[in-house]
Amino acid sequence: MSDIVIRVTRRVLLPLALLFALMVGLGLLVTRVLSRTWPFTVEDTVNRELAGDRTPGWNDVSLVFSTLASTQMIVVVTVLAALVLRLVLHRWREPLFLCAAVTAQALIFLFTTMAVDRTRPAVAHMDASPPTSSFPSGHTSAATALYVGLAVLLALRARSTPAKVGWWALLVLVPVGVALTRMYRGMHHPSDVVASFLNGGTCVAIMARAVLDRTLSWGRARLPLSRSDDEATPAGAPAGG
Numbered sequence: 001m002s003d004i005v006i007r008v009t010r011r012v013l014l015p016l017a018l019l020f021a022l023m024v025g026l027g028l029l030v031t032r033v034l035s036r037t038w039p040f041t042v043e044d045t046v047n048r049e050l051a052g053d054r055t056p057g058w059n060d061v062s063l064v065f066s067t068l069a070s071t072q073m074i075v076v077v078t079v080l081a082a083l084v085l086r087l088v089l090h091r092w093r094e095p096l097f098l099c100a101a102v103t104a105q106a107l108i109f110l111f112t113t114m115a116v117d118r119t120r121p122a123v124a125h126m127d128a129s130p131p132t133s134s135f136p137s138g139h140t141s142a143a144t145a146l147y148v149g150l151a152v153l154l155a156l157r158a159r160s161t162p163a164k165v166g167w168w169a170l171l172v173l174v175p176v177g178v179a180l181t182r183m184y185r186g187m188h189h190p191s192d193v194v195a196s197f198l199n200g201g202t203c204v205a206i207m208a209r210a211v212l213d214r215t216l217s218w219g220r221a222r223l224p225l226s227r228s229d230d231e232a233t234p235a236g237a238p239a240g241g
Contacts, residue, residue: 011210012100019202020108023195027116027135030191043189047121050184058184059126065181066127068174069139074146078102081150097211098149104203105145109138112199118192126185136195137188143175144200152208175200 034040067073082095113132120134132138151171155164179193 008210012104012206015206016104016108016203019199019206020111023108023112023136023199024115026195026198027112027118030135030195031116031118040191043191044122046190047123047183047186051123051186054126054184062126062181062184065174065177066139066185069143069178071138071142074102074142078146081146085153093211093214094153097207098146098153100211101145101149101200101204101207102142104207105141105200106138108199108203109136109141109196112136113138118189121183121186121189123186125187127187129187134188135192136199137179137182137192138196139182140175140179140188140193140196141200143178144197145203147171147174148201149204149207152204152212156212 030040078099082099085094085098086092110132113135116133116135118133118135120129130138148171151168154167154171158164158167175197179196182188182193183190
C-alpha cells in the first residue's frame, strides 16, 4: 500500500468513518433510548413556542437564513469561494480544503439520515420537507462546514487579532442563524441542529488537519501546489484549523 493511501486513510477516511458512527449512535440514542429523558422531553415544547412566536417580519428573516443554507446556495457559494481562493492565492490547498469539508459533511449527513429515521417536529412546517429524516439538519451542517471553513481561512490570513475575531464573529453567526431558523420554521428539533454543528465542525477540523497542514508530505511530494505556495508562507507557519 502506497504512502499516500495510508495517509488518506488515517487522516481522512478513518476520522470520517468514526464521525459517521458517532452521528448514527447519537441519532439512535436520541430517538430510541433517551427520547423520554430530559432534555429531549422538552424539545417539542421548544418547537411549539417558536412556532407560536412567528410574525411576518421574523418569517422573512428566517427565510433569508434558510435560503443561505439551501443546497443550491451552498453549492454556488462553495464553488465561487473556491474559485476566488484559487485566483487570489494561486494555489489549490485552500479551495480543496473548503470543497472537501462541505462535501464530507454532506456525505455524513446523507448516510446518517438513512440510518436514523426521525420525524420532524409536530408543528406547522414553513418549508417543504425533503425525503430525509429530521436528524440531523442538513441546512445547519452545510452552513457550519462552509462558513466556519471560510472563517478558518480568512482568520489564518488576517494580520491582526481584531481582524481574526471579526471574521470568526461574522461568519459563525451564519450557521447559528440557520440553526435557529430551521427550528423556528418547524423543520428540526433542537438536538437535530446541535448534532449538525458537530458534523459540520468536525468535518472542517478533519479537512484542516489533512489539507492545511503544510508539514504533511503526501507520497513522493507534498500536496500539489504552485511555486507561490511555499513562497507565500514560511515553512514554520502554523498549519491552521
